[in-house]
Amino acid sequence: MRAMVYRGPYRVRVQEKDRPTIEHPNDAIVRVTRAAICGSDLHLYHGMMPDTRVGMTFGHEFIGVVDEVGSSVRNLKPGDRVMVPFNVYCGSCYFCARGLFSNCHNVNPNATAVGGIYGYSHTCGGYDGGQAEFVRVPFADVGPSPIPEWMDDDDAVLLTDALATGYFGAQLGDIVEGDVVVVFGAGPVGLFAAKSAWLMGAGRVIVVDHLDYRLEKAASFAHAETCNFAEYDDIVVHLKKITDHLGADVVIDAVGAEADGNFLQHVTATKLKLQGGSPVALNWAIDSVRKGGTISVMGAYGPMFSAVKFGDALNKGLTLRMNQCPVKRQWPRLFEHIRNGYLKPSDIVTHRIPLEHVAEAYHIFSAKLDGCIKPIIVPNAA
Amino acid sequence: MPYTPDKPKLAESTDELRARIPGWGADLDPRDRPSVPKERFDPGLNGAHWEFPQRQPEKWPREMSIEHEFLTPVFGTSCPPRGLSGVIRRYSYRTYSEARAAHWLLLLAADRVDAVESTLRSMLTRHPDNPVTETGVLSEFTHHGLSSRLRGKRVDRVHHPLDPVVVAAPWVLAGGVAYLAARRVVRRRRG
Structure with missing residues (x-):
């Protein structure tokens, strides 16, 4: 598959990478249809976050279509259109049981002070992110949610982090x-x-x-x-x-x-x-x-x-x-606000850029060129 | 005025705000907000059908914080540690807790070593690193680089010149080392 990979401070590129596989019975593999670059991705891009490894794929804001599910997944099936919170979380640890999904203790061996985040260095668990054609989504029964039919893709991808x-x-x-x-x-x-x-x-x-x-x-x-x-x-x-x-x-x-x-x-x-x-x-x-x-x-x-x-x-x-935002806790109310017309998240999107041009997207966003506020990355398979 | 008891009056009344701002006050009640209270115990709410998740297979010794009691049941498998940077990372995880600056400084040092190692490794492949395409710097010419930087009173203009230094320094350094090494070899052969 094609994926964005980090090559060192201020350097990223798109290259062929192995398609992710099911590594745990509650994993899903999602085919990404939209990803966004977050301002916090720039901390990785600029080499500020400890244990950001060359070869990692960034991207914690993404939506897509379920491509494959592990043997214990009950709530999703291939073909479902899903939005995925930027938090990787188990749903059952001390913190998840209290609604602190961003502080999950079962997903990040590298640090106890932060939970798991897709594509956000090994300090946040070492998970590849969604600026790629496919991504592994752990705990598929817990984090992802079907995207409501009435919601458009750009609104949905902004619900996975920035709006929440x-x-x-x-x-x-x-x-x-x-x-x-x-x-x-x-x-x-x-x-x-x-x-x-x-x-x-x-x-x-x-x-x-x-x-x-x-x-x-x-x-x-x-x-x-x-x-x-x-x-x-x-x-x-x-x-x-x-x-x-x-x-x-x-x-x-x-x-x-x-x-x-x-x-x-x-x-x-x-x-x-x-x-x-x-x-x-x-x-x-x-x-x-x-x-x-x-x-x-x-x-x-x-x-x-x-x-x-x-x-x-x-x-x-x-x-x-x-705190890091426990994203899914915010969704039901935010869905209401979007439906009522109080919020229109996609109004802040300024750039839609193909995955193949991800290096330019990072540079434009990082250097604040061209009136850039929010760039959306569109993979080839979208 | 902070010097007297009353709160300063707002320029707009509640009615005016409600008329001007779509949705003003929709979440007015602080107790009726999704993140209130901060902790809300409900283990059945989250879709988990386990008390402790099944363990993901550990395909290589996974580095972990010494503040953890054991390896978490699920973890990322991107980019296993390798090379000198991997040695530094493993040492940092094995030796220092998250509370120690040495832990984070070693990991940052490993990141810099990783970038150099990976660039050198890429030279042996069909896709060597290309600082021009990988920095996306050509978008300066297609996305109004100069005018974007000169518009308004951006305060970041003062440190923009440092960005190319940060990017180019390892390349210049590596080039210098390569030049000195080559010169020494040539001189030895001549001498």
């Missing part, structure tokens, strides 16, 4: 009616978090980024006020000024490990790999939220230490909430 994560991020903010919500990052997760904040009754939503084209999308898609932090000497002071010097009630970090805005932080984290991530957005969140407020962290960070301002977080009495 943004919606989850807004929930972790514990937003109550009338709250002022600041979202750092106008990428896919930030846009969905901003949109979701309104569903939870926010009184004001402000999105911060440095890319004008993304801020324009935040205004049009997520109905948000926008701030380009590049236009201010100190974005924290500006946010204080526009929130009556109180600060926001809730701040959502939808940027994560490659945050810009502080050269030293960015270079030490992303180029020299001396930190688990550049915590610029997280530090701005700590400083711009009001005392007693809540920060929701949805941006992905690596397992190493980062220079985070915990003293300010302590002194301000903040609540910091975070």
Whole structure:
């Protein structure tokens, strides 16, 4: 089969690879019809995530058609059109039994601090991902769900991570009616978090980024006020000024490990790999939220230490909430919101690129060329 | 104002927000949200028809965190460790827990070694690594590279020049080493 493979920092290619096989009785093999590149794939692409091996296929956002099932699979059959959460999870461990699917303890031998994620390094379990023609899906009775007939493919693929994560991020903010919500990052997760904040009754939503084209999308898609932090000497002071010097009630970090805005932080984290991530957005969140407020962290960070301002977080009495999103928990409600017309995830898709051109897709997305917000990868067999 | 008790008034009323934003308030009740409460015990909910999953066959000694009691029943089988990078990875997993910086720094070092080893290995195949096609850099010419970078006040422009350095450094280094080695061989033969 044809599959994207990682060749080293900033280098990927498409090549022939063995078709995955059933390795466990509850596996399924899915023929991929759509995959997406996630902002967090860029952390792998840039060589930031420890134990990212040459030859691995990335891709934790994908949908497809079931091609083959293992002997113990009951809920799926070949031919079913399925969406697959980015979490690999067993459904039965201590954490899964409590709904913490992203924290599954039975799928990742390489680390106990993180669950399993498709195509996301060996630190997340060593599973090949969906930027390929076929992918192995463990625990087929647990994770995947049939795609509703009324749902189109681009909406479905965004439900496998980006939309679910943004919606989850807004929930972790514990937003109550009338709250002022600041979202750092106008990428896919930030846009969905901003949109979701309104569903939870926010009184004001402000999105911060440095890319004008993304801020324009935040205004049009997520109905948000926008701030380009590049236009201010100190974005924290500006946010204080526009929130009556109180600060926001809730701040959502939808940027994560490659945050810009502080050269030293960015270079030490992303180029020299001396930190688990550049915590610029997280530090701005700590400083711009009001005392007693809540920060929701949805941006992905690596397992190493980062220079985070915990003293300010302590002194301000903040609540910091975070997790990888347990995707499937969000689906029933998100299906309702899409059907009701409150959310149209595919509105943020800017590029649809054949799998054979995956190297260009990564470069365009990484360098933020051509107004790129969300690239979708379409395999040959789709 | 934080200096007085009342919360600042919002510019828009609830009715105005509901009229302007599709779905405003659809999840207004914090107790009626899919992720509330954080932990909800219901082992029958998730489609699992086992208490502990059947074990996947271990086809090679699978590296694992020493914080695990045993190998997880299911695991990824992509890219088994190999070469010098594999030795470093196995050592890191065998020796250090996730709590130790040495664990992660060794794994990152192994990643860099892996990239060099794999590039050298690719030179012996019909598909050697090609930094031009693999970086996708030609999309700079087809997807408005220059104008995208110059538009607005992007703050990442300041470190864009570092990207080619990160990509090219191993190639330049390898070329330099190869040149020095070749020069030494030639000089010995002449001498």
